[in-house]
Amino acid sequence: MLHPDGFPRLIPGDAGEPSGFDPKLFDGLIKYEDSNFWFVNRARLIVELTRKYFPAAQRIFEIGCGTGHVLLALRQSFPAATLAGSDLYIRGLTLARNRVGSSVVLVQMDACNIPVIEQFDLIGAFDVIEHIADDQRVLDQIYVALKHNGGVLITVPQHPRLWSQADVDAHHHRRYRRGELEEKLIKAGFKLLYSTSFNVLLAPFMIASRVIRTRRVKQGVKPEPLSELAIPSWLNVAFNMVLRLEVLLTLAGLRWPFGGSRFVVARRP
Secondary structure, rough: OOOOOOOEEEEOOOOOOOOOOOOOHHHHHHHHHHOOOHHHHHHHHHHHHHHHHHOOEEEEEEEEEOHHHHHHHHHOOOOOOEEEEEEEEEHHHHHHHHHHHHHEEEOOOOOOOOOOOEEEEEEEEEEOOHOOOOOHHHHHHHHHHEEEEEEEEEEEEOOOHOHHHHHHOOOHHHHHHHHOOHHHHHOOOEEEEEEEEEEEOOOOOOOOOOOOOOOOOOOOOOOOOOOHHHOHHHHHHHHHHOOOOOOOOHHOOOOOOOOOOOEEEEEEE
């Protein structure tokens, strides 16, 4: 079945618009993703971990692709691979189509119901499963959709104690405690290959920003969901240099015990 906007629709035809995310945020996100220090360096680490652990991957699928920022980075880095992306929200898929063109297959899909078996060499979910109540079901579905020896690369927000108004605004169900995602992947049948924290060196700035934001909400100030991204260009340049250094150190072998995010790589035996 096709959605009226032309995307294959892999969810029930009578399903309404989901409620786990505000699709209006996509229009704001796309303004920052190509230059913001966080998005640029997260994509860089995703690409390099893919290159390290799954260099021969030919069929790559991103769940919750949003506006296509990571898909574009993967397309540029793996031009011979067949890429596909899914999202629940048509607005995100529309922006992704504008960004990546026809070189990537885009579908509307619920990550809790992936309707394929043993089709992909690599599946990615980047800051996605924290939006989903039953994250274990998503991991189980990813396992089934992967070929044997296929892999999964997942990023999530980390440390429940860092929960703040920003998580509320983003419609998160959780921040993950250290080791929680790894445990759930093992329960789904995966073998862990790699795990580390991310956004370590800038974590103090993130914490300070979110403490201030939460205090303002308590004072009755209406929060702006993407206000953390609206920083001066000079500060973005400085933060980009710091986070790029962290990416280089991570790729050189450092495993960070604490940070705002978690990167985990696993393989289906």
